[in-house]
Amino acid sequence: xxxxxxxxxxxxxxxxxxxxxxxxxxxxxxxxxxxxxxxxxxxxxxxxxxxxxxxxxxxxxxxxxxxxxxxxxxxxxxxxxxxxxxxxxxxxxxxxxxxxxxxxxxxxxxxxxxxxxxxxxxxxxxxxxxxxxxxxxxxxxxxxxxxxxxxxxxxxxxxxxxxxxxxxxxxxxxxxxxxxxxxxxxxxxxxxxxxxxxxxxxxxxxxxxxxxxxxxxxxxxxxxxxxxxxxxxxxxxxxxxxxxxxxxxxxxxxxxxxxxxxxxxxxxxxxxxxxxxxxxxx
Amino acid sequence: xxxxxxxxxxxxxxxxxxxxxxxxxxxxxxxxxxxxxxxxxxxxxxxxxxxxxxxxxxxxxxxxxxxxxxxxxxxxxxxxxxxxxxxxxxxxxxxxxxxxxxxxxxxxxxxxxxxxxxxxxxxxxxxxxxxxxxxxxxxxxxxxxxxxxxxxxxxxxxxxxxxxxxxxxxxxxxxxxxxxxxxxxxxxxxxxxxxxxxxxxxxxx
Numbered sequence: 001x002x003x004x005x006x007x008x009x010x011x012x013x014x015x016x017x018x019x020x021x022x023x024x025x026x027x028x029x030x031x032x033x034x035x036x037x038x039x040x041x042x043x044x045x046x047x048x049x050x051x052x053x054x055x056x057x058x059x060x061x062x063x064x065x066x067x068x069x070x071x072x073x074x075x076x077x078x079x080x081x082x083x084x085x086x087x088x089x090x091x092x093x094x095x096x097x098x099x100x101x102x103x104x105x106x107x108x109x110x111x112x113x114x115x116x117x118x119x120x121x122x123x124x125x126x127x128x129x130x131x132x133x134x135x136x137x138x139x140x141x142x143x144x145x146x147x148x149x150x151x152x153x154x155x156x157x158x159x160x161x162x163x164x165x166x167x168x169x170x171x172x173x174x175x176x177x178x179x180x181x182x183x184x185x186x187x188x189x190x191x192x193x194x195x196x197x198x199x200x201x202x203x204x205x206x207x208x209x210x211x212x213x214x215x216x217x218x219x220x221x222x223x224x225x226x227x228x229x230x231x232x233x234x235x236x237x238x239x240x241x242x243x244x245x246x247x248x249x250x251x252x253x254x255x256x257x258x259x260x261x262x263x264x265x266x267x268x269x270x271x272x273x274x275x276x277x278x279x280x281x282x
Numbered sequence: 283x284x285x286x287x288x289x290x291x292x293x294x295x296x297x298x299x300x301x302x303x304x305x306x307x308x309x310x311x312x313x314x315x316x317x318x319x320x321x322x323x324x325x326x327x328x329x330x331x332x333x334x335x336x337x338x339x340x341x342x343x344x345x346x347x348x349x350x351x352x353x354x355x356x357x358x359x360x361x362x363x364x365x366x367x368x369x370x371x372x373x374x375x376x377x378x379x380x381x382x383x384x385x386x387x388x389x390x391x392x393x394x395x396x397x398x399x400x401x402x403x404x405x406x407x408x409x410x411x412x413x414x415x416x417x418x419x420x421x422x423x424x425x426x427x428x429x430x431x432x433x434x435x436x437x438x439x440x441x442x443x444x445x446x447x448x449x450x451x452x453x454x455x456x457x458x459x460x461x462x463x464x465x466x467x468x469x470x471x472x473x474x475x476x477x478x479x480x481x482x483x484x485x486x487x
Contacts, residue, residue, distance in 0.1 A: 257289025
């Protein structure tokens with residue numbers, strides 16, 4: 001069996017793919033990589049299919065040993081000492097891939113040619129930290145089987161892609177289903193303010209600190225379905241931006257949605273970074 | 283019917299009541315608009331999750347406005363029997379709220395034919411309704427930090443079974459050994475929209 005062994009998992013490393021679809025009606029969310037585009041790129045660079053499982057490394061720290069010759073690549077947040085960033089390399093049996101802390105960005109994706117062949121749960125190998133589905137977060141000594149490659153290796157030395165920003169991020173926001181619960185003044189506050197990503201953020205969502213958004217409706221909202229990118233406003237008025245492991249339904253009003261194409265970049269924000277919102281160009 | 287925006291990859295359809303949600307859900311299951319990946323029924327709303335590479339919220343909205351659900355239509359799923367030991371910590375409180383004793387609560391809970399209206403809160407958590415259960419029970423003022431898996435509970439007009447240990451604010455009336463959610467089983471969720479449920483009094487074991 002071809003495999004890689006986890007020597008150090010870092011703060012949090014999980015297995016992720018494109019997630020569980022079509023099961024929200026039984027309360028099972030999609031989950032999957034927080035930065036989908038980076039995970040997809042990692043797969044493409046080693047000739048994997050887009051649904052193959054990769055590792056999502058949170059703030060570096062992963063040390064992986066190849067137990068056979070494997071082709072690997074990292075994408076997303078560039079970790080100190082990463083030799084395979086956006087550039088696939090052959091990792092010889094017995095040698096290590098060691099990721100330091102990233103200077104910018106939060107999540108690094110590691111694809112191994114052939115994909116990580118851990119057992120799927122409900123059709124996906126993704127770890128959903130909220131629902132407790134999929135493989136547990138990686139621990140030292142974990143052995144991850146590697147599957148058979150399905151596609152030829154692309155002839156790419158280095159993929160030219162933008163790195164995650166280390167400064168403020170500005171994203172497009174669209175009205176959400178409960179936009180009309182909020183006065184226009186609250187929407188203006190959202191568009192005019194700097195929101196700081198707090199340390200309580202995780203794969204479920206970004207908790208933001210900044211001017212509170214006050215709504216004018218009393219009473220409870222019956223829980224309703226939502227997808228990633230939702231800006232939920234709890235009673236304290238500070239919005240929470242839902243990411244990959246968000247609950248399938250929620251009872252706080254959703255004032256807006258970050259455009260889906262901009263959510264990946266939000267998944268790369270580190271605590272202390274500033275997030276701003278703008279309306280899309282007409 | 284109100285169609286509410288939900289970003290670039292979803293639409294939220296708001297309806298008058300739960301019956302209208304269930305009717306639209308079953309109708310759309312029969313003629314799913316192209317590019318709809320997932321549907322999430324809830325108490326007043328139906329969320330449609332789209333594949334933005336093949337469709338758009340505007341296209342799906344047009345398709346949804348064209349369907350004509352039959353009033354009263356709903357998913358009809360399998361019958362699930364759930365044996366319950368009625369010894370929950372909130373059994374007396376819940377009976378008091380219903381204005382009866384605990385034996386009468388158990389009788390009403392077990393004679394009712396329940397249907398899973400929708401799921402949510404956690405994986406495999408079904409919200410059960412019944413025409414024989416017209417009550418509206420308050421949630422606990424302080425939610426419990428941990429409710430054991432298998433707890434049978436009441437809140438609002440609903441009954442439910444906690445699929446896994448989790449925090450929870452529903453009134454606990456009993457417990458069942460049935461694993462209502464098991465990701466290794468097919469189907470993983472016993473209580474899916476449309477499943478019909480009978481609670482059976484399972485003694486004091």
